[in-house]
Amino acid sequence: MSFLPRDVPSQPPRRLYAGRDVSRALTIAELRAMALARLPRFSAEYLEGGAEEELTLADNRRAFDDHVFAPRVLVSVDRRSKSRMIFGRPSALPIGSAPTGLNGLLWPGADAALARATAAAGIPFGQSTVSNALVADLAALPGVRHWFQLYVFGTDDIWETLVDNAHRAGSEVLLLTVDGAVMGNREWDIRNYARPLELTLSAKLDVLAHPRWLLDLWRAGYPRFSNLEPFVPAADRTFFGVSNWSKSSLRAALDWSFVDRLRRRWPGKLVIKGVQTVEDVLEARRHGADGVVLSNHGGRQLDRTTSPLRLIAPARAAVGKDYTLLVDSGFRRGTEIVMALALGADAVLLGRALLYGLAAGGERGAKRAIDILATEIDRTLALLGVDSVDELTPDVLRPAP
Numbered sequence: 001m002s003f004l005p006r007d008v009p010s011q012p013p014r015r016l017y018a019g020r021d022v023s024r025a026l027t028i029a030e031l032r033a034m035a036l037a038r039l040p041r042f043s044a045e046y047l048e049g050g051a052e053e054e055l056t057l058a059d060n061r062r063a064f065d066d067h068v069f070a071p072r073v074l075v076s077v078d079r080r081s082k083s084r085m086i087f088g089r090p091s092a093l094p095i096g097s098a099p100t101g102l103n104g105l106l107w108p109g110a111d112a113a114l115a116r117a118t119a120a121a122g123i124p125f126g127q128s129t130v131s132n133a134l135v136a137d138l139a140a141l142p143g144v145r146h147w148f149q150l151y152v153f154g155t156d157d158i159w160e161t162l163v164d165n166a167h168r169a170g171s172e173v174l175l176l177t178v179d180g181a182v183m184g185n186r187e188w189d190i191r192n193y194a195r196p197l198e199l200t201l202s203a204k205l206d207v208l209a210h211p212r213w214l215l216d217l218w219r220a221g222y223p224r225f226s227n228l229e230p231f232v233p234a235a236d237r238t239f240f241g242v243s244n245w246s247k248s249s250l251r252a253a254l255d256w257s258f259v260d261r262l263r264r265r266w267p268g269k270l271v272i273k274g275v276q277t278v279e280d281v282l283e284a285r286r287h288g289a290d291g292v293v294l295s296n297h298g299g300r301q302l303d304r305t306t307s308p309l310r311l312i313a314p315a316r317a318a319v320g321k322d323y324t325l326l327v328d329s330g331f332r333r334g335t336e337i338v339m340a341l342a343l344g345a346d347a348v349l350l351g352r353a354l355l356y357g358l359a360a361g362g363e364r365g366a367k368r369a370i371d372i373l374a375t376e377i378d379r380t381l382a383l384l385g386v387d388s389v390d391e392l393t394p395d396v397l398r399p400a401p
Contacts (some may be wrong), residue, residue: 022361022368027115028332028353031369035106035359040210042192042203043105047355050299051184056307057299061309067339067397075385082377084389086347087173087269087290089145092122093374094341098328098349099149099175099273101130108216111138115360117366119143121374126175126349129153130163130246132223139169147173149273150178152258153249158231163266164260165227174266175293176259178203179274181252184301198241221249235334256287263288271326276305281315281325291324291346298329298351303364313394316344334376338384342392 017024018033024033036044036139050057084094097118103110111133118125125144127135129151139146148166152159166174192203199207207214222239225246232245264268272284273293279291284292294308294315308327315325327340328349337348350373380390384396 003027016268018105019186020361021366022357025357025360025365025368025372028356028369028372030225031356031365031372032352033361034361034365035356038210038213039106039359040203040207040213042189042199042206045189045192046102046105047352047359049186049188050303051186051301052303054188054299056296056303056304056305057330059305060296060299060307060309061332063309063330064336064339066310066400067343068400069335069339069380069384070396071079071383071397072396075387077382077385077387079387080378080381081390082374082381086124089172091124091145091347093370093377094347095337095370095373096124096147096347096349097126097354098129098325098351099126099147099177100130100351100355101128102223103355104132104220104391105217105357106355107362107365109133109222110223110358110362112141113363114143114234114354114366115141115146117354117358117363117370118145120367121367123370124173127171129227130225131227132225134226135162135166135171136169139166139171146171147175149175149177150262151177151246152251152254153228153246154231160229160265162227163262167267171268173269173271173275175260175271176262177273177297178254179276179295179297179301180250181254183247184297185303186300197243235344249334256283259284259289263350271324275303276308276311278311278318280312282318284320285323292366293349294325294327294345295349296329311341312340312343334373335380336376337373337377338380338392339397341361341389342394342396344394 013323016030016033020036082090082093111131115125115138122246124147126147126149128149148171194200225242228242232242236245271291272289274295275281275292281292296305296313306327312327324346326347326349329344331337331348331350332353340348354366354369357365386392
């Protein structure tokens with residue numbers, strides 16, 4: 001029985017902050033609201049959208065509902081540690097920046113801003129082949145722990161040059177993305193275009209309705225694909241030209257023998273990104289990979305796949321405790337990161353969660369996103385009765401009712 005008068009609502013009206021001051025954001029959801037208020041529809045759709053029915057996109061979020069926490073009480077947690085060893089080096093947090101492409105549509109100089117934010121936080125930074133800054137420039141930023149993600153385009157000389165450039169720049173880890181033989185069918189993104197890479201009239205008018213974003217783009221100019229331009233015919237070295245080239249040049253003829261070749265050429269840590277079965281985790285280890293990223297590309301490639309969160313425990317059981325398992329896709333909360341660590345992940349790579357902060361406020365926004373997640377991780381450890389992320393085990397979880 002309710003004791004409230006009939007004319008009193010059951011809860012006060014609630015609304016996320018969507019202004020411009022990133023310091024006021026309390027959650028990643030609030031940074032998302034701020035980002036979507038600033039971005040024109042076509043750019044927001046590129047950031048937000050998934051493949052086809054977006055069932056995978058939704059399942060990435062729904063998977064966290066499979067578990068509930070089982071906190072222990074009267075446990076001393078006054079010396080909490082959020083740091084984690086990742087590939088033999090300490091990371092201040094058990095997270096890193098996932099490699100993401102075309103960030104220049106979210107904020108001017110976005111890749112450098114995100115790299116500086118990760119350096120300030122003491123966590124790894126993943127740079128995509130289709131980023132908008134040179135590998136050498138970002139790897140040289142003070143304090144950046146640089147990881148390079150490889151898409152395999154065209155002929156062998158292209159990937160070989162990209163890999164060698166990353167090695168010379170000092171990249172620590174090479175992430176080979178293997179779930180992108182073709183581009184996913186992102187229908188809602190496609191609907192913004194009258195033809196490939198030409199916005200519809202409606203989308204163009206929507207751009208005009210976002211003058212702050214448009215002014216930033218005008219000042220900075222269209223983002224460039226600096227790492228790919230040397231391989232593209234001179235006449236096509238524009239934003240749209242390189243975009244078309246990259247989509248048409250993805251190499252579909254990749255198999256495990258390519259991993260063997262890459263392993264022989266790359267002297268650093270090699271990680272296979274986009275693994276979605278235990279069988280392929282074992283195959284990656286057999287072919288010399290130092291780890292994998294359990295990932296469905298944030299729901300942007302093949303629809304009707306399951307969340308990587310559900311793969312962590314069986315993958316860990318298959319490879320034992322010493323093989324590096326990273327995971328991405330769908331993470332928005334520190335509680336969710338802690339859940340993945342408890343299931344057996346070594347660390348979580350974050351894509352959209354950091355990009356929301358980036359799109360809302362550039363470097364300050366990215367730093368705010370990291371700070372929010374760090375605070376949530378710390379609070380979750382304390383309330384679980386766990387003093388360190390290294391102490392997390394499946395015992396802190398129960399199947400959801």
